[in-house]
Amino acid sequence: MKSFYVKTFGCQMNENDSERIVTILRRQGMTPAASEEIADVVVFNTCTIRENADNRFFGQVNKLRERRAVDPGMRIVVAGCLAQGEQAAIFERAPHVDVVVGTHALGSIAQLLERSDGERHVIDVTEASDGLDPLADLVAEPTDGHKAWVTIQTGCDNNCAFCIVPQVRGGEVSRPFQAVVDEVRSLASQGVTEVTLLGQNVNSYGRDLTRRMRREEIESGDRGFLTGQVYVSDSIPRIRPLFADLLRAVGAVDGIRRVRFTSPHPKDMREETFQAMAESPMVCESLHFPLQSGSDRILAAMHRGYRGERFFEKLQLAREIIPDLAVTTDIIVGFPGETEDDFEATLELVARCEFDSAFTFIYSPRPGTEAGEWRDRFIAPEVIAERFERLKLVTERSAAAKHHARVGRIEEVLVDGPSKRDATVASGRTRQNKLVHVAGLDGDRYRGEYVNARIFDAGAHFLHGELLARD
Known part of the structure; x- marks a missing residue:
């Protein structure tokens, strides 16, 4: 039986799509491999939301060029959003790829692999x-x-x-x-x-x-x-x-x-x-609420459909209705045409919102999007870098305050496994999706179990807890 390895880039939707790919290949009698270096079939499930995601993918797929050249039985599959939108570029930049399958055609991946035994550059990017x-x-x-x-x-x-x-x-x-x-x-x-x-x-x-x-x-x-x-x-x-x-x-x-x-x-x-x-x-009690910008002018240019004050009103309503709610957000820095006043408006609103954490992104122009054509409005990289650091200070300040406020509390933690840095520490998530490291708990043994932990220390991105009792 052939073995396979699936490497995922991007969002949770891609994670779920990768699980679907794994399910299909298992049903074909294939077995998971420990790494891409030894797999008979390597599947890259791609993201194209930002340029660096494209570059990461091409950097990794090109590492397999030599192996593909000397192993005629090996197959390289590119799936996902990049495959759907940039299939021509994939074969141009990585001609050793065998199969390209778009977001709507994942169900045909097994058939496409069969076709690749006698056909070069097999592709299915069927539209929805x-x-x-x-x-x-x-x-x-x-x-x-x-x-x-x-x-x-x-x-x-x-x-x-x-x-x-x-x-x-x-x-x-x-x-x-x-x-x-x-x-x-x-x-x-x-x-x-x-x-x-x-x-x-x-x-x-x-x-x-x-x-x-x-x-x-x-x-x-x-x-x-x-x-x-x-x-x-x-x-x-x-x-x-x-x-x-x-x-x-x-x-x-x-x-x-x-x-x-x-x-x-x-x-x-x-x-x-x-x-x-x-x-x-x-x-x-966890809400991801993507702001993107605090400037009404930039929000209008983005076509977001709300103003900053309306966003804040909904956030306040959520906190009034849902006790102990944790809120995270997304923010783009350097959107085309963003002025210093626009960015100051973002800093002000982000500070008012007091998010538990924020995913901050440097604007990445994407081919085929409206903003990607506004090259005359692009912001200088050094300006974006400076703004990014200023925003980071504001978001991490509120994140640290939110986390320190939880010190002394007892939290229910769903154990995900051992900490990546210390095998003697278990890591898991609270209902608010806070990452908690629980000392002295075997993460492998208690994976998938709910435990109670008293929080004794906090950082901007995690909590430290001590085990009290198992549920």
Whole structure:
């Protein structure tokens, strides 16, 4: 039997897609290899959200050039977002690649590998069918044991000027409501206790399904499967998102102790979602809320659909409704045309928001995006670097304050395994998604278990705890 190795770049959606690839290849009788150096088939599941992701991929795939030249049985597969959007560039820059498979064609990866035995440069970058998810029935088998990703929606209908996702993932397509719940129930039966619901804009999950209910004749027996019983029982069904309904339904699945989700879009975040988070005990007190910029002028140029003050009002509402909520965010530095005043507005709003942590990014122009064409507005690299450091000081100050406020508290920690730096320390996450290092706990032995730890020290990015008792 052939062996395979899957290397993943990018977001959680790619992680889930990689799990699907692993599931397909296992079902073909292939076995996982310990590394790409010894695998018969190496799959690179790529990201193209930023230029450095492209460069990292090409740097790593080109390391296999010599091995591919002397091993005619080896196959190199490139999948994911870069494959969907830049297939010609892949074969130009890495001609030793055998197969390119796009985001909508992962289900055909085994067939493409078979074709590569007699065909050079096999490719499938099929576009998504309107309103249909070709991967809807391709459910990944859990690989972590106690945690799993669950895709609830693919694609995006927004037009953020900096983002290439709609081009490589297509428009929004929601999976049927009951199909998601059934997958979570199946995962729970296999020992999974924490699930993370994935979508490019989870807030809008189900809006297309309710639109379909209004537009098409759906058999009465299929309506609940498509949109859930809560929507079907509405006295006046209207076109609306179903995400709050889904959170409650997933949180009610026996065996599930934690429900997370990513990523929402602030313009579509509704109070009903905050209420569902507060009222569903299994939904974690953790919210990723991407700001991107604090300048109203830049937010308008980005086509984000909200102003800074409106973002802050929604954030405050979330904190009022959900006790002990931890909030993280994304911020782009150096968006085309960003002035010093725009950046100062970002610093001011970020300081007001007091995020638990922030993922800060230097703007990366992407071919095919609107902002990528605004080269006359690009910001000098030295200016961006200086702003980046100033922003880092603000975000780390609030992160450290939030973490130090948790010292002395008892936290429930789901153990993920040993610490990467110290095998005598176990690492895990709280309900707020805080990383906790628990001294004196065997991370391998207690992987997947919930323990109580008293927090005795904190940094900007992690907490230190001592074990109190096992649940």
